[in-house]
Amino acid sequence: MTKVAIIRCEKNEMKCPLTNCFKCLVEKKEGFAGYDDCFLTGVFTCRCPGDKLTDLANILKSKGTEVIHFCTCTFAKKTDAGWDATLNGFCENIDTLIERTSKASGLSCVKGTAHLPKGYDVEIWK
Numbered sequence: 001m002t003k004v005a006i007i008r009c010e011k012n013e014m015k016c017p018l019t020n021c022f023k024c025l026v027e028k029k030e031g032f033a034g035y036d037d038c039f040l041t042g043v044f045t046c047r048c049p050g051d052k053l054t055d056l057a058n059i060l061k062s063k064g065t066e067v068i069h070f071c072t073c074t075f076a077k078k079t080d081a082g083w084d085a086t087l088n089g090f091c092e093n094i095d096t097l098i099e100r101t102s103k104a105s106g107l108s109c110v111k112g113t114a115h116l117p118k119g120y121d122v123e124i125w126k
């Protein structure tokens with residue numbers, strides 16, 4: 001059983017209650033497809049400019065989290081043809097922030113949760 005947490009972007013916190021993120025986690029699909037089984041240890045909201053992410057990751061780690069997933073909407077945009085990773089999501093610095101968070105906390109970090117864009121190979125920082 002892998003203990004996973006989700007970090008979302010403040011720019012979406014009043015628009016999406018993580019419905020599809022949770023659905024995919026429970027059903028082990030999309031960004032969570034690699035797990036035989038997984039358990040949600042918590043959810044945090046990133047706030048610009050993202051300088052608290054290390055603190056948030058360390059709190060998640062203290063609660064047993066092994067892997068942090070960053071929401072798909074941080075790096076991809078919804079279009080009529082589906083989610084597109086070639087268009088920016090909410091965060092233009094998400095790769096840098098994920099890398100920094102993984103290095104500082106020692107946790108694996110995964111870029112993606114729900115509705116992965118077509119052709120996108122899930123990126124993992126270990």
Ligand code: SF4
Nearest residue numbers: 016020021071072073
């Ligand atoms: S990835 Fe999708 S379901 Fe998850 S918070 Fe973003 S818009 Fe909502």
Ligand code: SF4
Nearest residue numbers: 009046048049050091
């Ligand atoms: S730093 Fe990026 S992920 Fe964090 S709140 Fe700002 S835009 Fe969203």
